[in-house]
Amino acid sequence: MMATARVSQLRASTGGETVYELTGVGKTYARNRVRALEGISLSLERGSFSSVIGSSGCGKSTLLKIMAGLIPPSQGRVTINNQPVRGPRRDIGMMFQHATLFPWRTTIENVLLPIEIRDGKAAAKAAWGRGEKLLDLVGLGGFESVYPDELSGGMAQRAAICRMLVTQPDMILLDEPFSALDEISRDFMNMELQRICTETNATAFLVTHSIAEAVILSDRVYVLAPRPGRIAEVVEIDLPRPRTLDMITTPKFGALVERIRTRLDKGDFE
Amino acid sequence: MTDTAPDQLDDTVWVEKASLIDSIPRPVQIASVAVVFITVWQLITLSDLVPPIILPTPLETWNDMMFVGANVLSGGYMLDSLWTTVKTVLYGYALAIAIGLTLGIIVGETAFGERAIMPYLVAIDTMPKVAFAPLFVAWLGFDIDSKVALAAFIATFPIVVGTAAGLHAPDANARMLFKTMGASRWQTLYKMKLPTGLPQIFTGLKIGSVGVMAGAITGEFLGGGNGFGELIRVAASQLNTPRVFSLILYLSLVGLALFAATSYAQRVLVFWHKDRVIGAEG
Ligand SMILES: Nc1ncnc2c1ncn2[C@@H]1O[C@H](COP(=O)(O)OP(=O)(O)OP(=O)(O)O)[C@@H](O)[C@H]1O
Ligand SMILES: [Mg+2]
Numbered sequence: 001m002m003a004t005a006r007v008s009q010l011r012a013s014t015g016g017e018t019v020y021e022l023t024g025v026g027k028t029y030a031r032n033r034v035r036a037l038e039g040i041s042l043s044l045e046r047g048s049f050s051s052v053i054g055s056s057g058c059g060k061s062t063l064l065k066i067m068a069g070l071i072p073p074s075q076g077r078v079t080i081n082n083q084p085v086r087g088p089r090r091d092i093g094m095m096f097q098h099a100t101l102f103p104w105r106t107t108i109e110n111v112l113l114p115i116e117i118r119d120g121k122a123a124a125k126a127a128w129g130r131g132e133k134l135l136d137l138v139g140l141g142g143f144e145s146v147y148p149d150e151l152s153g154g155m156a157q158r159a160a161i162c163r164m165l166v167t168q169p170d171m172i173l174l175d176e177p178f179s180a181l182d183e184i185s186r187d188f189m190n191m192e193l194q195r196i197c198t199e200t201n202a203t204a205f206l207v208t209h210s211i212a213e214a215v216i217l218s219d220r221v222y223v224l225a226p227r228p229g230r231i232a233e234v235v236e237i238d239l240p241r242p243r244t245l246d247m248i249t250t251p252k253f254g255a256l257v258e259r260i261r262t263r264l265d266k267g268d269f270e
Numbered sequence: 271m272t273d274t275a276p277d278q279l280d281d282t283v284w285v286e287k288a289s290l291i292d293s294i295p296r297p298v299q300i301a302s303v304a305v306v307f308i309t310v311w312q313l314i315t316l317s318d319l320v321p322p323i324i325l326p327t328p329l330e331t332w333n334d335m336m337f338v339g340a341n342v343l344s345g346g347y348m349l350d351s352l353w354t355t356v357k358t359v360l361y362g363y364a365l366a367i368a369i370g371l372t373l374g375i376i377v378g379e380t381a382f383g384e385r386a387i388m389p390y391l392v393a394i395d396t397m398p399k400v401a402f403a404p405l406f407v408a409w410l411g412f413d414i415d416s417k418v419a420l421a422a423f424i425a426t427f428p429i430v431v432g433t434a435a436g437l438h439a440p441d442a443n444a445r446m447l448f449k450t451m452g453a454s455r456w457q458t459l460y461k462m463k464l465p466t467g468l469p470q471i472f473t474g475l476k477i478g479s480v481g482v483m484a485g486a487i488t489g490e491f492l493g494g495g496n497g498f499g500e501l502i503r504v505a506a507s508q509l510n511t512p513r514v515f516s517l518i519l520y521l522s523l524v525g526l527a528l529f530a531a532t533s534y535a536q537r538v539l540v541f542w543h544k545d546r547v548i549g550a551e552g
Binding site: 065068070087088089092093094096097098100102103104113114116117118147149 | 406
């Protein structure tokens with residue numbers, strides 16, 4: 001309850017145009033009566049980057065699936081550009097921990113798959129140039145006709161980013177997208193993600209286990225408390241942009257990380 | 271290996287060395303097994319342990335194979351026989367593939383199929399299917415149809431099971447991804463589930479290709495006609511064992527060709543699957 005009040009306060013205090021909005025969203029899984037989420041309200045502005053962080057099983061993936069229109073909420077309202085989300089939509093792109101590229105398709109055919117599925121083969125062919133541009137954007141220029149088993153894990157995730165962006169979504173949802181990568185590629189990919197989001201003016205919502213990752217990427221971090229999942233705290237990250245990896249060593253960064261960590265520890269005992 | 275020059279290969283470096291038997295080329299390996307086999311065979315026939323009427327010598331068998339081969343190549347009655355059996359096998363296989371894929375998709379795609387149809391398929395599959403041969407003959411006559419039916423009947427089940435297993439192969443990530451793209455059930459099936467399941471489907475097809483041979487020959491044993499199965503039956507009743515042996519060897523070539531064709535189709539269609547074909551060299 002308290003959290004809801006705080007969020008609406010925040011919404012009032014910031015200017016920009018709202019792309020995505022959740023109001024009082026709750027989810028109880030009918031199968032096992034697990035209350036995964038309760039009273040989640042948040043609103044995301046165009047071009048903003050938000051993260052949600054919380055312990056394992058606190059409902060982060062559930063939240064993302066609801067936002068993607070993959071599962072319906074039990075309570076509450078979900079809207080994108082003031083339209084209710086009632087199923088998967090082309091203006092919502094999503095990315096998971098695993099790249100899931102299909103080995104019988106070349107890299108660019110994988111990237112164009114969402115268009116092929118929504119608009120057919122001809123449309124996918126017509127969008128070939130857009131696919132190439134996206135691959136260039138993520139540094140995969142020249143890999144168009146390579147089959148995915150020749151890509152490294154990081155390259156595969158970059159191709160998955162292109163696939164997510166190819167329908168030009170207003171909202172991109174990321175569920176621990178780089179957690180299967182080693183730490184060095186992960187840092188690198190996070191910086192890439194920031195650059196891509198800036199260049200495409202995408203509105204992003206990231207689920208992560210890493211506090212540092214949340215802080216370095218986000219304008220705002222939602223800390224989720226478990227059982228049922230609810231927003232325990234919203235932390236505004238006022239580090240300057242563009243963010244760089246050496247900001248991690250600054251006292252300000254440390255203070256933000258510390259604040260979130262304290263909140264997370266408390267959440268586990270509640 | 272590549273960064274070690276040959277002259278450095280003294281006993282101070284430790285490098286992986288292939289064992290002697292593995293370094294022999296594969297055709298030579300295969301031929302050597304045949305040589306050992308035929309030698310043992312010849313020794314047994316020389317030893318008087320087994321009467322020649324039970325086990326012909328390799329040479330007798332070879333001579334008969336030459337005879338059968340000449341008859342087939344010159345367009346003799348054995349060519350008709352061979353063609354009858356090959357037709358039976360091909361029709362039976364085609365029928366088994368059509369029915370097997372259809373049933374496999376129904377069982378693998380729908381909860382109803384999985385819950386209500388699969389138990390019956392399992393029940394039928396556990397029956398000794400060749401016991402149905404007299405029934406097929408009674409229903410479809412002594413012509414090729416009854417043999418095609420038996421061949422297809424035996425080959426269908428592994429294809430159903432392979433297809434259903436293949437459709438269950440995609441992981442949760444792939445399913446979720448297709449959901450986020452708003453894919454229809456049909457799109458999910460033919461753009462994701464079927465291609466992902468192709469290796470399992472081909473496993474079913476290969477088992478089916480073996481079953482279809484067994485079904486066709488059993489049908490010809492029990493239902494007459496003029497196929498190779500009938501020739502074998504007649505030769506056996508005349509105690510012409512070299513002929514039986516040579517006919518069996520020719521039949522195994524037909525079976526091998528069917529299996530090889532299936533493996534080849536798999537290699538072309540499942541080009542991305544690295545360790546794809548069972549039994550193929552790495
Ligand atoms: N399909 C489902 N059916 C029933 N319960 C579910 C389902 N999915 C998730 N849950 C339950 O809902 C709760 C939240 O799960 P969720 O996957 O959203 O957590 P998470 O925060 O993403 O965890 P992690 O960090 O481990 O990925 C868990 O208790 C889980 O058991
Ligand atoms: Mg999760």
